[in-house]
Amino acid sequence: MAAALKFMCVMGLIVLVSIAGLERVDAKGECGKSSPDNEAMKLVPCAEAAQDENAAVSPSCCAQVRNIGQIPSCLCAVMLSNTAKSSGIKPEIAITIPKRCNIANRPVGYKCGAYTLP
Structure with a gap:
């Protein structure tokens, strides 16, 4: 016993x-304790801007990208996540959002899979 x-x-x-x-x-x-797929859900305001490089980027999208982009590897993982892909996000366009938002401290030149942040 x-x-x-x-x-x-x-x-x-x-x-x-x-x-x-x-x-x-x-x-x-x-992305710390959160998965890239969960973080991708926060980028719903960016959906149109991440599919069309000529679409306006909303202030709410820029705020979310600024927040997530504080960790470049997280932003990259979010843009390449399954959630982003299944929602029609085009990574080659999504990576232009930080620049289109005029985020001054964006990680210019950061390698994100096959893409480089402008």
Whole structure:
């Protein structure tokens, strides 16, 4: 009986350590604890501007891009995410949004997959 209780305690400790390790892995993603697909949902105001380079970029779109773009790897992951692709976002146009928003501290020259931020 004591051996079974000891085994269960050890297994419980292993499970707790594993869960804690998984949480730390999630926090190290491109967008911290949030996935690029979840962050892509915040860019709904950018949908038209990310499909047509001649479309006006709304102030709400620029605000979201400015916020997400504080971490260039996150912005890149968002623009290349499955959510962005399935919503018709064209990465070659989406990467022009920070420039079209006149974001002064945008990561010019940042490599985003096959694309480079202007």
